[in-house]
Amino acid sequence: ITILALESSCDETSAAVIRDGVLITNVIATQTVHENYGGVVPELASRAHQQNVVPVVHQALSKANIRKSELSAIAFTQGPGLLGALLVGTSFAKALALSLKKPLIAVNHMQAHILAHFIEDPKPAFPFLCLTVSGGHTQLVLVEDYLKMEIIGQTRDDAVGEAFDKSAKLLGLTYPGGPLIDKYAREGNPLSFSFPPSEMPGFDYSFSGIKTAILYFLRDQTKRDANFIQDNLYDICASIQHSLINMLLDKLIKAAKHYKISNIAIAGGVSANSGLRAALQNLVPAYNWQVYFPKFEYCTDNAAMIAMAAHFKYINEEFCSLEVSPEPRMKFGV
Numbered sequence: 513i514t515i516l517a518l519e520s521s522c523d524e525t526s527a528a529v530i531r532d533g534v535l536i537t538n539v540i541a542t543q544t545v546h547e548n549y550g551g552v553v554p555e556l557a558s559r560a561h562q563q564n565v566v567p568v569v570h571q572a573l574s575k576a577n578i579r580k581s582e583l584s585a586i587a588f589t590q591g592p593g594l595l596g597a598l599l600v601g602t603s604f605a606k607a608l609a610l611s612l613k614k615p616l617i618a619v620n621h622m623q624a625h626i627l628a629h630f631i632e633d634p635k636p637a638f639p640f641l642c643l644t645v646s647g648g649h650t651q652l653v654l655v656e657d658y659l660k661m662e663i664i665g666q667t668r669d670d671a672v673g674e675a676f677d678k679s680a681k682l683l684g685l686t687y688p689g690g691p692l693i694d695k696y697a698r699e700g701n702p703l704s705f706s707f708p709p710s711e712m713p714g715f716d717y718s719f720s721g722i723k724t725a726i727l728y729f730l731r732d733q734t735k736r737d738a739n740f741i742q743d744n745l746y747d748i749c750a751s752i753q754h755s756l757i758n759m760l761l762d763k764l765i766k767a768a769k770h771y772k773i774s775n776i777a778i779a780g781g782v783s784a785n786s787g788l789r790a791a792l793q794n795l796v797p798a799y800n801w802q803v804y805f806p807k808f809e810y811c812t813d814n815a816a817m818i819a820m821a822a823h824f825k826y827i828n829e830e831f832c833s834l835e836v837s838p839e840p841r842m843k844f845g846v
């Protein structure tokens with residue numbers, strides 16, 4: 513089984529080739545046009561995908577030394593994501609499948625973030641709990657099998673990646689600011705400042721309150737001292753990151769206890785965060801957990817994870833028709 517997969521849900525244009533479940537190539541073109549806007553500009557993202565999709569697919573196939581005729585199927589991200597961005601990948605995949613007369617596989621981007629864990633060893637054992645933390649989502653997912661997973665908790669407003677990026681923007685850092693907060697946090701004291709966590713019922717999250725608290729805190733401090741941010745950047749980053757991580761892990765601990773699960777994974781862009789990884793690792797002795805971290809290159813958006821998900825769908829014969837459309841708010845569940 514040889515599958516070509518495309519990812520174009522946000523600001524990464526990516527193509528990957530997977531053969532019998534083994535990743536062969538994963539090519540990613542990250543769009544830089546958004547850096548000065550403090551977030552992804554949807555129209556610019558679509559145009560950049562249009563420019564990048566052909567060279568990225570070409571590179572993935574030529575690096576894999578594979579001809580199009582050898583492909584068993586074409587896979588793409590159907591959603592969730594930006595409509596215009598998803599349209600580029602979807603249309604390209606449909607056209608390719610039609611011309612090659614190959615089956616088409618539609619993949620859910622959030623499921624794929626989780627399935628990135630199966631690209632390389634060590635692979636989590638079922639059932640496991642996955643905390644998926646990315647730019648647009650924050651979900652606690654009970655994973656029972658490759659394609660059998662259920663969301664047991666999620667954010668009611670902002671995603672945690674958004675909280676990182678918006679805080680970074682308030683600090684004058686370029687988009688996406690999450691990785692920069694991570695970097696500066698390593699040099700700071702996480703207990704310098706405190707931001708109150710929001711209480712949500714069950715395993716749900718809310719990050720809009722803490723975001724506003726950070727906004728007011730920075731505004732008030734800057735009024736008092738114009739150089740406040742500059743002089744305290746490392747401590748501010750460490751404190752923000754610490755507060756966000758505590759909120760994430762608090763619900764994860766509750767969910768693990770409730771479902772009596774000790775296999776714990778994290779996924780999505782924010783799972784690259786070194787503070788989150790360290791804090792999760794620190795919980796291992798207390799709870800007797802088995803924890804799984806994806807490789808850094810498979811945390812943020814990539815087509816390798818789409819290819820991995822497509823491999824499992826191919827085995828299950830879950831193909832889609834050429835009439836398929838992108839689904840910007842695509843859900844998954846059992």
Ligand code: ATP
Binds near residue numbers: 522781784813
């Ligand atoms: P979604 O997957 O929800 O559709 P997305 O695809 O835009 O959203 P990802 O590519 O999975 O999101 O992740 C991007 C997010 O990860 C950004 O918010 C970015 O700031 C954040 N991020 C990446 N690395 C780090 C890090 N080291 N620390 C904190 N945040 C990080």
Ligand code: MG
Binds near residue numbers: 522524812
């Ligand atoms: Mg991105």
Ligand code: FE
Binds near residue numbers: 625646647780781813
């Ligand atoms: Fe993503």
